Amino acid sequence: MIERTIPEEGHHHVESVAAFTGPQPGASTTYTIMLDDVPIDLRYDDRGFDTTVVFFHAAITKAVRRYPVFSGATFSEDVAANRLFISDPSLYVDSRIKLGWYAGSSRQPKLQDALTEIISRFDSPDRRLVLFGASGGGFASLYYSTHFSGSIAVPVNPQTTIRNYVPVIVNRYLNYAWDGLPVGELPVCTDVIELYRRPVTHSVLYVQNSGDSDHMEHHYAPFFDVLPEGHKVESHLVDAGEGHVPPKRALLGKILKDVVGS
Known part of the structure; x- marks a missing residue:
């Protein structure tokens, strides 16, 4: 197991997803929720x-030195939201x-169900959820x-569609998370396009770098091609440069502010 660094103050350890009843009092709290002997950190x-x-964070890089990975705090500091x-x-x-x-692993084959249940503990009729993520985290935001x-x-x-991403990265995930099981045999959702072929009850602001030709062709276009009439998906194209490059943090913060304030 990878070494994790979690502050003791304000931290809550929960033995199972079923035992997690929701956030505890405190301006900033952390949680470790056990699922199949693997921790979920929040x-x-x-x-x-x-x-x-x-x-939801994107792929980690060599710059990541500490786990868990909580990404997005800097550019969302001024966003009026929990x-x-x-x-x-x-x-x-x-x-x-x-x-x-x-999407889980052979150690946690029901992760998608578990995270849905966990996130629901932070939802209520008088609250609104915004689910944000880039790249692989963007897949998660579309799914959840x-x-x-x-x-x-x-x-x-x-x-x-996970199978349409960089083969070496997909294969690494399949080999080390699923013991080499082919993507088509995974017992989880790996293709959100199929979920959006029918009308959905939520909205999507799909932010895409127009200079990312691979994602424009293999992820963006196939997704928009299947949307049904009356869909609630809005495209927001950004020129962030050539390749799989995200918009600048300042722009992401503005987009998030606009979404929260809308």
Whole structure:
């Protein structure tokens, strides 16, 4: 298991997903929720707002030195919302896994169901959820938002079909998270395009770098091609440069502010 650094103050250890009843009092609290002997780590910043933004991180890089990975805090500091950061537990299964799409592993084959249940503990009729993520985290935002009516997904340069991403990265995930099982045989959702072929009860602001030709061709276009009449998906194209490059943090912060304030 990868070594994790979690502050003791404000930290809550929960033995199972079923035992997690929701956030505890505190401006900023962390949670370790056990699922199949692998920890799911969360951080929740309760700022007293009626909107909560759920953050899913992208693939980790060599710059990441500390786990869990709570990404998005800097550019969302001025956003008028509570913040829920989720670290993908598949990173703990094998140190060679750098991206897991929050889709689970052979150690946690029911992760998608479990995270849906966990996120629901931060939702209520008088609150609104915004689910934000870039790249692999964008896939997660598109997937998990389908379970929350009235929510808003903000994927940035997302993969919409895992099998269409960089083969070496996909194969690394399959080999070390699923013992080499082919993507088509995984017992989880790996293609959100299929979920959006029918009308959904939430909204999507799909942010895409127009200079990312691979994602434009293999993820963006196939996704928009299947949307039904009356869909609730809005495209927001950004020229961020050539390749799989995200918009600048300042722009992401502005987009998130606009979504929360809308």
